[in-house]
Amino acid sequence: MDEKFLKPYSPKDVEKNIYQLWEKSGYFTPENLVKDKIIPENAPKFSIVMPPPNVTGVLHMGHALMLTIEDIIVRYKRMQGFKTLWLPGTDHAAIATQSKVEKEISKKEGKSRYDLGREELLKRVNQFAKESHDTIISQTKIMGSSADWSREAFTLDETRNRAVKTIFKKMYDDGLIYRGHRIVNWDPKGQTTISDDEIVYKEEKATWYTFKYGPFEIGTTRPETKFGDKYVVMHPDDQRYAKYKNGDTFELEWINGKTKATVVKDGVMDMETGTGVMTITPWHSAVDFDLAERYGLDKEQIIDKNGRMLPHTGEFAGMKIADARLKIVEKLREKGLLIKEEPYTLNLATAERTGGIIEPQIMNQWFVSVNKEFVLPESKIDGIKSGSKTTLKEIMRKVVSNGQIKIIPDYFEKTYFHWIDNLRDWCISRQIWYGHRIPVWYKDDKVFCDTEAPKEEGPASNNTDKTASGKWLQDEDTLDTWFSSGLWTFSTLGWPEKTKDLEVYHPTDLLETGYEILFFWIARMIMMTGYALGDIPFKTVYLHGTVRDGQGRKMSKSLGNGIDPIDVSEKYGADAGRMSLIYGTAAGTDSKISEDKIRGYKFFCNKLWNIARFVVSSGGIINENSSTNLIEADKIILDDLQKVVVDITKQIDDYRLHLAAENAYQYVWHTFADKIIEEAKPRLKSPDQVTVESTKFMLGKVLVTCLKLLHPFTPFVSEEIWQTMYGGSKGLLMVQKWPAK
């Protein structure tokens, strides 16, 4: 017997070597399985793209859960003989990455990005991204991920850039991407726009002020925006204001003296809220903007991009919003125009990445229209014919409602539809430098969109001299990071080239990710794939929950309650970490993890190790294809094992991985170890040779089957046992046939 078996299982000494063994085999690349005749050329494919981790830091438990679930499925499918591709990559994460680097530079050197300039900042960000990438990838390997590294992609590499530019141009030509003065979410801290989905609402105590505004009383939480207000809006059916007619005007005393206001009657008003009358500030409110657009009302900017009052606000010019608010309330109080102040709780809109307080602003930005009709030339979407007109919204809705894409757990489909119902045009331009630059050039009043810079007069893409005329200048902005992520399932396969990969592996079979990016990412992939290919990006979506600490709190740096998956692998082994993440974790539900739980699965790995030691030392190494005359007891054991195999197979097929893991765990420990082995001990000492041989064969058969069943869940220990048992003579456990028929 190999003397390794004489010691307890030590994952630390084993895992790195095992991973190298797998990597060296080349079998993470499906074509090599064909080449070595492990699977036939015409084997069915199974493909899945890895949700690319951001290159902003290190691997956390959320990533670890994602990698575990995906690796379980991938290893299972590979063993079942599928041409299995798990395509990995990383995400440049535009704002997240740039703001992280900016923070560092500001802390260490006291400089802003404007001090450094575009080129220097990008150099620094790229450097950081590269280091961060290397860390993340090596950590991904520590978790045992059997991904095809030969196909690794990055959302900001050359191939992906070509895909981004190609689809941008196509959408621009179809009128789906347009530039316009619209109300956007401006983050004064990050100095960029963000999409609706990048807003995080925080409850904040505020004051609800009621002011006298001519003959009316108006309520507001934001007096500082009220300078330019010259329209009062009320519901047409509101009897309190029946004597005022649409278009009536009146003079009134306001913040900086006399002003004139006009009455607007509109059904958007809620008669129950406040006094049922409001004034509008179209430049700094989405609802007011819509009203102003509808009636052609004047719009005036009050607050600048830094969150300070503009010069025309007189004595308040240059003040920050919060200061100006108090000062203006004071002034209105002195004028006798303040009627009352009441405490009020509002949901403050903040930027996800910088924490800046969002100030709606009217700006000239790029948008994706979700409601505009276009012709889809080739459609594989049920319910949308090739060559017929459709919208991006319709594509998003249809592929889920018609069942082409199945979401697990299914109740997220309702959340998804709810989101689509409320979806507005997507603002995709960002005023940051790290990302895909918008492929649009301007010269005087001409606009040029293409994948390459305009040829005439030479490229001017790096020319930042805005005053230059007669030269083509590229748009300064970059694209929302989710624009490139939205192409991930097909950009990673080589689109826009018509590659073999695209033909073989698209659409992918499964997309596994956390439910918190259902809108950010999944919906965008569905939209972009539907548009670019007239197809679905994946057939099944599996959503996992958030991994929390032992007390159910989110893991965060400030709480210091994070458990680092790499520390876990070091201390208990990656297998133990994987088991503790998957065990008791149903799709879509949050899970808790603690060191106690992880330790339990380290014990399990050691138990398996000892089982193997016992079986091997009892002579239970078998040639799987050989047969022996089995005694009745052993026949029953092997029949029962078949039932377990069938159950586990079905559970994995149904993506009920937690049940499969539990099933395997219970069988190995409490059936195989506690019952089968205990009952086999006296039989091994039987004078009857038939009994002894049958028992040995049975033990070996059960062990080998268990190793195969456990391999997707605990790949390292199962492979290590396999290698130690057979001394490498039977290849890799990773590519053995799954035991079920």
Place this chain on the structure above:
RNA sequence: GCGCGUGUAGCUCAGAUGGUUAGAGCGCCACAUUGACAUUGUGGAGGUCCCAGGUUCGAUUCCUGGCACGCGCACCA
């Protein structure tokens, strides 16, 4: 306001399409054990399956309503 989810043992959680005595891990109690097992085994205590109605021969499971907690979206004049 609209929508979604959760509530099962001391703790953390499984229990798909209703059906014997409701399960696991950890913890707790008793006993055994130099054992293939540093990390073992056997047995045990512990449950109004959130509450109230309803459907049913039968409900932890399905329906209605309520309570508690969590989440998403919207509003935020």
